[in-house]
Amino acid sequence: MTLEQQLILLAHIQFTARHFIALRVTLEKLIELIAYSIGTAAPDADQIRNFLIKESTQKTLESEWETALWRSADRNQSWRLICLAVTADPEVAKRLLARRPPSPDCCAFCWQDEKGFTDALKPELDIYNNPVSGVHLHRQCSRPWHLMRALVARN
Numbered sequence: 001m002t003l004e005q006q007l008i009l010l011a012h013i014q015f016t017a018r019h020f021i022a023l024r025v026t027l028e029k030l031i032e033l034i035a036y037s038i039g040t041a042a043p044d045a046d047q048i049r050n051f052l053i054k055e056s057t058q059k060t061l062e063s064e065w066e067t068a069l070w071r072s073a074d075r076n077q078s079w080r081l082i083c084l085a086v087t088a089d090p091e092v093a094k095r096l097l098a099r100r101p102p103s104p105d106c107c108a109f110c111w112q113d114e115k116g117f118t119d120a121l122k123p124e125l126d127i128y129n130n131p132v133s134g135v136h137l138h139r140q141c142s143r144p145w146h147l148m149r150a151l152v153a154r155n
């Protein structure tokens with residue numbers, strides 16, 4: 001795949017994450033959504049699949065495209081696509097930080113349920129290293145969560 005094709009794919013993976021905010025789907029469904037987003041110029045499904053499952057793709061998405069992509073540990077081995085973009089508005093951040101998901105099995109940032117696979121989530125620790133009540137986060141989601149904490153703390 002050319003560098004240009006890779007950039008197009010990265011941009012459309014990010015676009016899909018922003019559109020859906022948090023997705024839990026099969027790899028096939030994910031490939032379909034991304035191909036649909038690209039349109040007629042989309043690479044074939046196998047090329048998209050190979051690109052998505054590469055660890056380097058997932059690292060690049062997380063560090064440069066505000067997007068988390070990983071295969072979860074659940075029975076169905078579903079895939080997660082999570083938008084890691086953070087609001088610039090401290091009031092919105094404050095509201096999001098105060099929200100709690102319906103169950104402690106859910107990530108406080110993306111609200112995806114990890115029922116039965118809570119190893120996937122880690123408690124948020126305060127500055128004294130005590131767990132913050134009701135806040136469990138995916139590794140990938142803890143960075144944007146802390147960015148929101150920092151935003152609120154500065155304002």
Ligand SMILES: [Zn+2]
Binds near residue numbers: 107108110112138
């Ligand atoms: Zn999460």
